Amino acid sequence: MGTIFVDLSGELKTLFLSILGALPFFLGYVALILLFMFIWRFIRHQLTPAHDYTSLKTVTFGDESAVKSDTAASIISVVLIFVFWGAFTGSGWLPSPFHAPGPFTGEGRFTYTVEASDGSRADATVFVTVFEKGQAVPEADIDPGSGPAKNDSLAVQVYRSKLLSWDANDEFKRKDGARIVAVDGRPIDRRTDVETSIGRVALTDKGTLNFEPGKGWQMEDIWLPSPDSVWKRLMSVGRDGYQNVTLAEHLSYSLFRVVVGFLLGALVGIPLGYAMGLSNWFRGWFDPIVEFMRPVPPLALIPLVIIWAGIGEQGKIILLFLAALWIMAIAGRSGASGVQISKVHAAYSLGASKIQILRHVIVPNSLPEIFTGARVAMGVCWGTVVAAELVAAEKGVGKMIVTASKFQDTDIVIMGIILIGIIGFGIDILMRMSEKFLVPWKGRS
Amino acid sequence: MSSLVLDNISMRFDLPNGDHVQALQDVSLDIKSGELMSVLGPSGCGKTTLLNIIAGFLAATEGKVMLNDHIVTGPAQERGMVFQKGALFEWMSVRQNVAFGPRMNGVRKSQSDPKVDHLLDVVGLQDFKEKAIYELSGGMQQRVALARCLANEPDVILMDEPLGALDALTREKMQGLVLKLWKETGKTIILITHSVEEALLLGERLLVMAPRPGRIHKEYRLPFAEMGVGADLREVKHHAQYNETREEILNMIWNMEEEIMGRTEGAA
Numbered sequence: 001m002g003t004i005f006v007d008l009s010g011e012l013k014t015l016f017l018s019i020l021g022a023l024p025f026f027l028g029y030v031a032l033i034l035l036f037m038f039i040w041r042f043i044r045h046q047l048t049p050a051h052d053y054t055s056l057k058t059v060t061f062g063d064e065s066a067v068k069s070d071t072a073a074s075i076i077s078v079v080l081i082f083v084f085w086g087a088f089t090g091s092g093w094l095p096s097p098f099h100a101p102g103p104f105t106g107e108g109r110f111t112y113t114v115e116a117s118d119g120s121r122a123d124a125t126v127f128v129t130v131f132e133k134g135q136a137v138p139e140a141d142i143d144p145g146s147g148p149a150k151n152d153s154l155a156v157q158v159y160r161s162k163l164l165s166w167d168a169n170d171e172f173k174r175k176d177g178a179r180i181v182a183v184d185g186r187p188i189d190r191r192t193d194v195e196t197s198i199g200r201v202a203l204t205d206k207g208t209l210n211f212e213p214g215k216g217w218q219m220e221d222i223w224l225p226s227p228d229s230v231w232k233r234l235m236s237v238g239r240d241g242y243q244n245v246t247l248a249e250h251l252s253y254s255l256f257r258v259v260v261g262f263l264l265g266a267l268v269g270i271p272l273g274y275a276m277g278l279s280n281w282f283r284g285w286f287d288p289i290v291e292f293m294r295p296v297p298p299l300a301l302i303p304l305v306i307i308w309a310g311i312g313e314q315g316k317i318i319l320l321f322l323a324a325l326w327i328m329a330i331a332g333r334s335g336a337s338g339v340q341i342s343k344v345h346a347a348y349s350l351g352a353s354k355i356q357i358l359r360h361v362i363v364p365n366s367l368p369e370i371f372t373g374a375r376v377a378m379g380v381c382w383g384t385v386v387a388a389e390l391v392a393a394e395k396g397v398g399k400m401i402v403t404a405s406k407f408q409d410t411d412i413v414i415m416g417i418i419l420i421g422i423i424g425f426g427i428d429i430l431m432r433m434s435e436k437f438l439v440p441w442k443g444r445s
Numbered sequence: 446m447s448s449l450v451l452d453n454i455s456m457r458f459d460l461p462n463g464d465h466v467q468a469l470q471d472v473s474l475d476i477k478s479g480e481l482m483s484v485l486g487p488s489g490c491g492k493t494t495l496l497n498i499i500a501g502f503l504a505a506t507e508g509k510v511m512l513n514d515h516i517v518t519g520p521a522q523e524r525g526m527v528f529q530k531g532a533l534f535e536w537m538s539v540r541q542n543v544a545f546g547p548r549m550n551g552v553r554k555s556q557s558d559p560k561v562d563h564l565l566d567v568v569g570l571q572d573f574k575e576k577a578i579y580e581l582s583g584g585m586q587q588r589v590a591l592a593r594c595l596a597n598e599p600d601v602i603l604m605d606e607p608l609g610a611l612d613a614l615t616r617e618k619m620q621g622l623v624l625k626l627w628k629e630t631g632k633t634i635i636l637i638t639h640s641v642e643e644a645l646l647l648g649e650r651l652l653v654m655a656p657r658p659g660r661i662h663k664e665y666r667l668p669f670a671e672m673g674v675g676a677d678l679r680e681v682k683h684h685a686q687y688n689e690t691r692e693e694i695l696n697m698i699w700n701m702e703e704e705i706m707g708r709t710e711g712a713a
Contacts, residue, residue: 342532345502346590350546350597351522360545364536441535444579 032080040072082227089226090218100217103158105130108198110184112166112209114149117177124149126164128198130156130213148172154211159220161212163204174207225411230418233411242412243403245395251419253395257313258381261320265377269325270370273332274362283333290329298323298384302391311392316385323384324377331373335366368442371435378431382424449476449499449601449633453508456494456659467658468494469505474652474661476635478600481627481670483636483648485694487701491659492637493605499635500524500603512600522546525599527590529606533578539565539589540574546597557596564592567629568622584615591626604636608643617678620646628674641694645669645687646678653694655701663697665690
């Protein structure tokens with residue numbers, strides 16, 4: 001117990017420190033938001049002074065009706081994300097003046113100073129070529145120069161590092177006690193590295209030099225690929241597929257699971273909810289089951305479903321069925337029990353039978369609740385299917401990104417995440433549109 | 446001759462804590478066909494309970510309700526209801542709401558349509574037939590509720606504070622409409638209200654109920670409903686007897702409320 005507390009407080013401290021480290025960036029971002037706000041307000045003020053009703057309100061802070069989503073802010077916010085993304089990945093979509101400083105490539109040099117065991121010193125120059133990934137450059141032929149220390153040449157790929165056995169051609173040898181004491185005139189030892197204009201030079205335990213070309217501020221492709229390379233990947237994967245499975249196949253498998261699982265869940269859940277909303281006995285019977293199962297995250301069921309049904313379609317559909325079932329049952333229950341008694345009384349007084357009241361009063365009256373539930377259920381199902389595919393699947397968009405992450409195809413991972421987001425958003429928009437069409441009276445009675 | 450008879454209605458139910466409530470005690474009434482009766486009383490006097498028993502939504506523990514010589518056991522279309530609000534079906538148009546009763550009873554659309562159209566004309570909604578319910582104002586919604594009730598041709602119309610949620614001006618217009626419909630259709634109407642003025646204007650018979658236990662305190666027979674048909678209701682309000690009766694009933698209810706307050710404070 002005590003160790004748990006100590007461990008967790010240690011974690012908390014680490015977390016707190018990293019939050020503290022991120023704070024300047026966060027504050028900078030907030031400052032940027034405010035800056036754009038003032039700029040945009042100024043521009044709008046100059047362009048077309050608004051004369052609508054809201055513009056005449058003097059109290060807007062706290063007036064919910066005066067707060068609308070500002071389209072300009074949305075556009076700037078999204079554009080800014082792409083600008084940041086492009087700037088820190090050296091994207092071709094962004095003019096190079098906007099790029100963050102990139103890694104060093106090309107030719108450069110640094111000098112090192114050797115001190116022999118007798119105390120005599122000599123300098124030599126290392127001619128460095130830093131080449132782009134995939135264009136291996138041979139070590140250049142250089143003039144070794146005179147003196148006991150001879151010049152060296154070094155070819156390194158960008159973002160990599162390379163050891164230099166400087167004494168291979170020197171008269172001062174490490175085995176005779178010679179050691180490097182300075183780089184570019186600045187002292188160096190095992191604990192002190194030297195930052196040159198082209199990269200970092202370090203001294204290893206064995207006394208050789210380790211050169212690491214300057215990385216600049218940009219992200220390496222393996223961490224964060226540029227937006228244009230993600231787009232290119234989308235095009236190529238869309239055309240040729242990834243690992244013998246087309247993108248359309250991945251996406252349609254995921255969507256198929258969601259739609260079938262959700263429909264089954266709704267087909268069982270809604271009548272179950274109605275039964276719970278309309279009968280004491282059914283409410284009593286299913287309340288403990290539904291109330292217990294609802295807080296269990298569907299993701300927690302994945303291991304059990306895999307044990308029972310394997311990783312094929314059946315298991316996925318059972319999982320999504322369970323994810324949708326409880327949500328739809330609760331939506332059906334609150335829809336059925338939410339009907340105003342005066343509506344039911346009125347219908348009885350107009351001569352309706354029980355079946356007619358169910359068909360013409362209770363079901364239509366519950367539609368707004370059903371739709372709210374369906375939107376939540378679709379969202380949960382979409383999240384669950386991706387997670388289930390991450391764990392085990394043969395096809396599906398979740399499977400695609402987890403495979404890509406194993407091969408460090410970060411661009412596919414990011415492409416997959418964006419697609420998952422767009423599809424989830426699209427599902428929600430579709431649900432909202434059908435809700436507006438089918439339940440126009442919602443919230444207006 | 447159809448008539449509504451309440452024969453010694455009592456209603457008593459248990460509370461979870463073991464107490465019991467005597468909501469109504471020995472209520473007897475004989476309402477003739479075509480009578481317009483308003484029911485008034487302080488809150489808790491059981492007037493809504495009484496209406497629900499007549500409608501058949503509640504069972505009386507003693508006594509019986511008879512309509513046209515048969516005993517009422519549940520809701521039926523012979524007794525139409527008009528509620529204060531929220532009883533219209535938002536998923537249907539105005540016309541569909543009014544046609545709901547005939548449709549439930551298997552009347553063909555071609556047969557019920559002329560009647561529905563006529564009723565919508567009568568309540569003044571001829572230009573709103575295809576509108577959605579949520580597009581109508583509160584007053585218009587109550588017009589739909591009246592038309593929907595009439596479409597089923599009930600013998601008795603039960604109104605539970607039908608104008609209670611309307612603003613004063615709309616309310617006055619609707620009172621005129623209720624009188625007009627009463628006179629034109631000749632239906633028996635029982636109307637529950639909180640407003641003394643409304644009870645006076647819309648009650649051929651006016652029943653004042655008293656609480657704890659709910660019972661009939663006093664009954665009036667008034668000429669104002671008859672006077673108000675087709676006339677300016679504000680004229681009726683200048684009548685001397687109107688003001689006199691109003692003061693009397695207000696005092697009566699005031700005293701009842703005082704008594705309730707006193708008793709509650711005494712108990713506490």
